[in-house]
Amino acid sequence: MPTLEVQACPACGHGNDADAVFCGRCVAPLRVRKLADLDADDLRLCAAALAEVLEPPTAPKGRDVEADAHTAELLDAYLNLYWLRPETALWQAIDARTVHRWRSEHVRAPVLDLGCGDGTHVATMFGTRFEDSFDVFAGLDLQGADIFDAYDRQEYRPAVARRGDSVACGVDIRPNMVRRAASLGVYEKLIVGDATRLSLPDASVSTVYSNVLRDLPDAGCEAALREVGRVLRPGGHLILPACTPAWRDSLYFYPRGRAEAEAGNVEASRRMAELDRGRSISFAQQISEQEWRRRLERFDLEIVAREHTHSRETTRFWDVGLRPFAVPLLRWVNGLDAHARLLIKRALVQTLKKPLARLLSVPPGADCPHVTYLVRKPSRV
Template identity: 30%
Template sequence: MFSFLLAGGDFGTEFDIFGATENLDNFFQNKDIYNATSEDYSPVIRDRPDRRITVGTDWKQPLLDKAAELDFYDELHQHDNNQPLPFEDNRFKTVFSNSVYWVENVELHLDEIARVLADDGQGHLVLKNTNVRNFLNTLWNQWEDELGNEFIEMIDRGRSDHYAHLYTPEEWEEKLEAAGLDIVQQRATVTQAHSRMWDIGLRPISPYLIRMAYSMPKDQRVELKEDWIETWYKMLEPLCSPTWDYSDRPSPEIVYTVTPK
């Protein structure tokens, strides 16, 4: 969805991703509620993007099925990134990934990204680093007695146990170098304040909001959604600067632009 929007696409107000979810009752058992699709899942596209993506991959077939509904990708492949990429050498001018840190065999995956990049190509890799743990570490170390472990576990919802790899920025740079990738640019994508808003936000009550919204008649749901969008836009737009934070803290996420050596 994000790539579609960033490429210039837009959806009608009556559509959102919450129409195809499952396991809402098992949300706090760490189930992925978005790993689902349905027969009536049909994005309402108001504007087509001004460009397309050649190839997309994911290891969850329902997510690929939903991506196919966008008619935005020339090819879609189900693939486990712990295995070699199913593409020939030097195929791509551009590679984008925001999930490298989830891959268990991260060294192989970085080697494979270097292999499939054209000699004059660029990779754009969004990598979370160890600073993403600062908030939860603070809760566990300083506030567990006051908040209780149930509160902290509800906020975390098992995610911190499933990051396959979190390294310091310096360690990520060493791994990129070892994979044969030169870093030509790096920039923080979010601050720790943004990361907390994204990771927490309304997440703990999202199953109930989804169930409530989709129990409404469609017209009523769309009307309420428009009010939500108007209010949330006013609240969040001032915070959208990539450097906004309420204290001076290192970024938990950096996008590295890399080229093959």
């Protein structure tokens, strides 16, 4: 008899199988080691890993490669936001660079940001710049399974330095994310809702940006694609960041864990699997372009362009980054006064710029783990 046990998702209430690692509806972590539970040995391993991934073997040695001025400015803007997650800053800057290349020709208002999170990514992508006094790490839940699923109105104080384009609509399943996004003043409308059941009218948006579609399990991904096909106007576009089948093996911890298992080193393999913290499976769709084409065409959507985005080197860096150190780092900076915190933030941003720009200069290559598709809904004749 199969077991009927379920675990309710603490974020959205969905009933998941007892052994599910992530929620099947909102991708919240269920059986992933909390950051607060990483011990000193874990952090030692992560520090060694960090040193390794900051020195990518294919990066040109002995000279600094300048990123183009626009990408360097994007990296600055994202580092200013995600200063304690430089891996996220690098990742999002690369993503925004790709969207920028398509922007003038293909990105039209109204824009729907599907799975908008706290909204800072798309706000920055569309030109908003924040004061460095704004700290996205203020008021987090350090004991939480997802430390970002929190909102403290007193602590979380966005300050806009330059206003970019507004975004017509943001949708996210987590109320805390929508509260954070609302506080930016960038979205005209925000909805706490499920990507698989949108409350928007048919043919009501011209562009959908969504980096949650690749995260959803098959049934959710299919339902969300159906909704994207429904709400897009003919001639409109979906911007779809997606993993390739090379994803898992391009990470840092997952392939090491597998190699240790193959060598019979059970304990070392278990440790690597714990440090993977589900990232090898959290993007549920690690599929080929051909498979995306097959799924999209069912909803009258076709891929019209593709950019190889993240190299294996940026992916390995993303897998380690400062994320494992988030809890001790935040405990430390939370104890400082606002001025000292800001000085440390500025110093860290300055220090990180150069190694990150070097990672940016590694070309992704055709076998890269992550691509972004430009998907079109054909115009009716």
